[in-house]
Amino acid sequence: MTHPRSERPNIVFILTDDHAAHAIGCYGSQVNQTPHLDRLAAAGARLDACFCTNAICSPSRASILSGTYSHVNGVTSIYSQIDYRVPNFPQALRESGYRTALFGKWHLGEQEPHLPRPEDFDAWQVFPGQGEYFDPEMITADGTTRVPGYATDIVTDLSLDWLDQQSGAEPFCLMIHHKAPHRPWQPHPKHRDLYPVGSIPEPATLFDDYETRSDAARAATMKIADDLPDHDLRVAMPPELAGEENREERTRWFYQHYLREYLQTVQSVDDNVGRVLDYLDDHGLVDNTIVVYTSDQGFFLGDHGWYDKRFIYEESLRMPFLVRWPGRISPGTTVDEIITNVDFAATFxxxxxxxPGDVLPTGQGRSALPLLEGERPDDWPRSLYYRYWEHDDPNHHAWAHYGVRTATHKLIYFYADGLGTDGSSDRVFPPAWELYDLVADPNELTNIADDPAAAEIRAELERELARLQERYEDVPHATSPPG
Ligand SMILES: [Ca+2]
Incomplete structure (x- = not known):
């Protein structure tokens, strides 16, 4: 069957949850294979400096939809509610004649009765909260239902079924929002022999001792050797690995076991991306459909001894972003300019x-379309602003911080003084700065914030940070140093 061709392009937007770029083949993964994502990348563009502006689930989703920072859309943490007065890009597309649908993870407040659901879409079916991997409960316009099967397959089935029902000439925007590969990882049984324990290469920073860091890195309870909850893994840690003297062996044991689960869960995502690409091939939809694959933020794959995300450090800051649009984006394109999730809405x-300025007046991003088409606008931003608000949450104890990243450096300020939002701690911590030279030290192991040789670049970045906060109208924390 061939779908009618619309004048304007269709969008198929595939969003996963916590899929780090360094677990994708075309990004140089050392740990797994993703043939279908690689196939998508080869046919279009791979963004190599795509970053989130707040590395946690709900906030990134709100920024993607609305093209705004967390302090504008209201979703500073997973506990906060989106401000529905802030318009989003699927609404704008719908008002301009697009058919819109969203299936899978919404996670913007639908888990409570009477809270908003994705009702601005023509069709939707979503998980409550994070959702479940097997036989998940889902919310529909008519109530809740339990759907037999595996979540990643189900979300794809719902999406392709909806496409099957579309026969008009109007363009469509289909948002396929997988819950995978979010913790606790539960792979499909057919993938349970992949990436066996002992076979997965270790990252260079697995045994990071945080020697030059602020206390924020030491305080975070995201260490695979100490903090990974039992329910995240299929097997319990052997008791002989307990104790400080067994820390190295224990780290290695946890790394192999948790990354196995993670990568197996990713494999179903890759399979299902392949199903979507095959569908578009089979239905004459390739030429006029923009296909995007991205994840709400990255993830620490044992990097720095951690799992999870939250920090502005590279592994969680970076979002994979692959996009195909035949005729407009040349196959094999790579983009090095800094693009953030706040730019997505304007781009689409x-x-x-x-x-974008007309239909999304609150948007703070800028269309990256010229970059995707191979242009290099002289005035494209050369830095990004980041802010993580969820201060000292009871599970991960990551401190609130903001920062700026350029092509060569990153300045971070942990303003953690106990005034965090949304159920966070009232414990008091010392504020702290970190500065990294990303060229000399791409793994961010050496904090040079207090190195006299870096004083000039630090001062420059402090000015840039203040400029970005003013530009985006974010309010620096009260304990920020003056000037
Ligand atoms: Ca996430």
Whole structure:
């Protein structure tokens, strides 16, 4: 069957949860294979400096939809509610004649009765909260239902079924929002022999001792050797690995076991991306459909001895972003300019022939379409602003911070003084700065914030941080140093 061709492009937006770029083949993964994602990348563009602006689930989703920072859309943490007065790009597309649908993870407040659901879409079916991997409960416009099967397959089935029902000439925007590969990892049984324990290469920073860091890194309870909850793994740690003297062996044991689960869960995502690409091939939809694959943020794959995300450090900051649009984006394109999740909405609206400033007046991003098409605008931003608000949460104890990243450096300020939001701690911590030279020290192991040789670049980045906070109208924390 061939779908009618619309004048404007369709969008298929595939979003996963916590899929780090360094677990994707075309990004140089050392730990797994993702043939279908690689196939998507080869046919279009791979963004190599795509970053989130707040590395946690709900906030990134709100920024993607609305093209705004957390302090504008209200979703500073997973506990906060989106401000539905802030418009989002699927609404704007729908108002301009697009058919819209969203299946899978929403996680913007739908888990409580009477809270908003994705009702601005023509069709939707979502998990409550994080959702479940097997036989998941799902919320529909008519109530809740339990759907037999595996979540990643189900979300794809719902998406392709919806495409099957579309026969008009209007363009569509289909958002396929997988819950995978979020913890606790539960792979599909057919993948349970992949990446066996003992076979997975270790990251260079697995045994990071945080020697030059602020106390924030030491305080975070995201260490695979100490903090990974039992329910995240299929097997319990052997008791002989307990104790400080067995720390190295224990770290290695946890690394192999947890990354196995993670990578197996990713494999189903890759399979299902392949199903979507095959569907588009089989239905004459390739030429006029923009296909995007991204994840709400990255993830520590044992990097720095951690799992989870939250920090502005590279592994969690970086988002994979692959996009195919035949005729507009040349196969094999790579983009090095800094693009953030706040830019996505403007990019999609621009690609669909709408003026982002007109239909999304609250948007703070900029269309990256020229970059995808191989142009290099002279005035493209050379830095990004980041802010993690969920201060000292009871499970991970990551401190609130903000920072700026350029192509060569990153400045971070942990303003943790006990005034965090949304159920966070009232414990008091010393504020702290970190500065990294990303060229000399890409793994961010040496904090040079107090190195006299770095004083000039630090001062420059402090000015840039203040400029970005003013530009985005975020309010620096009260304990920020003056100036
Ligand atoms: Ca996430």
């Amino acid at each position: 609206l621009d690609a669909c022939g709408l003026k």
